[in-house]
Amino acid sequence: MVGKTRSTERADYGPGQAAARAGLSLGEWRRAVRSGLIRHADVDGTRWSAAAVERARASRASIRTGLQVLAAPEYRWGQAPAHLLTRAQLAETGPDRPVPLRPGGPIRGVVRFRRDRDRLYLYDVREAVPKREPTAAQKAAAERRRLAARTCAGCGKVAGDRSELSRTKRLCPTCVAQSWTRKFAADRQDAAAWAREVLDDPATVFLDTETTDLCGYLVEISVTDRRGRVLLDTVVDPRAEIDPGAQAVHGIGAADLVGAPVYADLAARLWEVLRGRRVVIYNAEFDTAVLRREVVRAAAELGPRPRDLVERYWLPLERSARWECAMEWYAQWYGEWDHYHRDYTWQPLGGGHRALGDCRAVRERLVEMAAALSPAGSADQGQPVLAGLDA
Numbered sequence: 001m002v003g004k005t006r007s008t009e010r011a012d013y014g015p016g017q018a019a020a021r022a023g024l025s026l027g028e029w030r031r032a033v034r035s036g037l038i039r040h041a042d043v044d045g046t047r048w049s050a051a052a053v054e055r056a057r058a059s060r061a062s063i064r065t066g067l068q069v070l071a072a073p074e075y076r077w078g079q080a081p082a083h084l085l086t087r088a089q090l091a092e093t094g095p096d097r098p099v100p101l102r103p104g105g106p107i108r109g110v111v112r113f114r115r116d117r118d119r120l121y122l123y124d125v126r127e128a129v130p131k132r133e134p135t136a137a138q139k140a141a142a143e144r145r146r147l148a149a150r151t152c153a154g155c156g157k158v159a160g161d162r163s164e165l166s167r168t169k170r171l172c173p174t175c176v177a178q179s180w181t182r183k184f185a186a187d188r189q190d191a192a193a194w195a196r197e198v199l200d201d202p203a204t205v206f207l208d209t210e211t212t213d214l215c216g217y218l219v220e221i222s223v224t225d226r227r228g229r230v231l232l233d234t235v236v237d238p239r240a241e242i243d244p245g246a247q248a249v250h251g252i253g254a255a256d257l258v259g260a261p262v263y264a265d266l267a268a269r270l271w272e273v274l275r276g277r278r279v280v281i282y283n284a285e286f287d288t289a290v291l292r293r294e295v296v297r298a299a300a301e302l303g304p305r306p307r308d309l310v311e312r313y314w315l316p317l318e319r320s321a322r323w324e325c326a327m328e329w330y331a332q333w334y335g336e337w338d339h340y341h342r343d344y345t346w347q348p349l350g351g352g353h354r355a356l357g358d359c360r361a362v363r364e365r366l367v368e369m370a371a372a373l374s375p376a377g378s379a380d381q382g383q384p385v386l387a388g389l390d391a
Contacts, residue, residue, distance in 0.1 A: 018048045022056040028067060032056075037066045068107040069121070077113045084109045084122035091131060101128035154179070184335050187344075188372065191333035195369035198324070199226055203278045208351075208358040209287050210250040213243035218263055218294055219252045222355035223273050228363055231273045233356045235260045250353045263294040264301075275320045282349050282362045284325035288318070326362050333369045 013021060019029035032038040038056050056063065090101040105127030111120040149162040154175030159165055166176050198204050210220040217238035223231040237260040247253055281287045292314045299313040306312045331344040338345045351361030
């Protein structure tokens with residue numbers, strides 16, 4: 001019990017104790033606390049935990065630098081007094097300064113540049129001291145560092161300048177090209193393996209929808225199994241006008257929806273088809289958003305509006321199936337890289353913009369992808385070897 005009490009007492013420091021523990025003077029500690037360089041005090045701001053003091057001890061050098069910066073005047077580029085120089089300027093030699101110098105005092109000024117995002121520290125040349133000549137070991141180590149900075153981490157060849165190597169992995173152009181080639185090949189194989197797994201999974205179904213507009217309601221929905229057999233295919237009365245642009249794409253007009261069921265009439269059948277299934281969709285984000293809107297609208301019409309319709313009605317349905325996006329995997333398999341977005345470019349499906357045709361087009365794309373894993377000549381053109389796909 002005594003040991004525990006002492007441990008508790010030592011975990012709580014006042015300013016003097018905290019400063020001594022951190023290796024700072026009391027004045028430095030108080031200025032650092034006032035400026036926000038040291039935080040994590042308790043409510044009254046007079047005592048610090050052992051963890052906070054140890055963090056201050058570990059960052060003592062940066063705290064002292066921060067205090068010097070706060071006390072130093074700021075200048076714009078080219079406006080500092082002539083006797084205030086940067087480290088690089090102190091190290092330069094000339095007729096009036098034959099020996100390179102290094103800072104011999106604290107920071108005496110700060111120069112802001114690049115819209116104040118960057119800064120340089122200035123030191124008084126009158127306080128500077130001669131720069132020590134590096135030893136033979138230091139020169140050798142510096143030369144090794146310079147050589148390593150110009151050496152390709154892939155093939156080991158030494159470039160003429162380190163700017164010829166990539167910044168992150170320090171690779172020469174040849175190794176960079178080889179690295180990208182390996183990445184594309186591995187990503188393509190991963191996508192092909194995913195497609196084969198999906199086609200071999202008995203729980204797989206393909207879903208597609210057509211809507212009144214990009215943020216509208218259902219006008220058609222189709223679901224097929226992994227063999228392309230139809231599980232659900234129907235037009236839907238959206239109880240909303242169809243945007244002319246959307247109608248020009250899918251060709252479904254008001255006349256085609258006469259006598260069509262509304263979502264509430266087919267909801268039970270739809271979710272019976274999807275429950276527990278692996279639902280593969282080309283652009284899953286779009287189609288799941290359409291279904292979410294239909295569920296929320298139907299739920300709101302049941303009675304008083306719940307506090308959170310999505311939480312109460314949509315999420316349980318969403319969790320009842322596994323939703324996967326074929327568009328992202330197909331883009332990865334296709335391999336058209338967008339360097340600006342640092343990702344693969346989405347590719348058009350190539351369907352006919354009707355729900356059932358697009359479901360079958362998604363399956364065709366997956367068959368095409370899975371065929372990349374098949375040995376040449378082991379299957380008919382366009383038909384992969386699928387372990388679990390019987391006739």
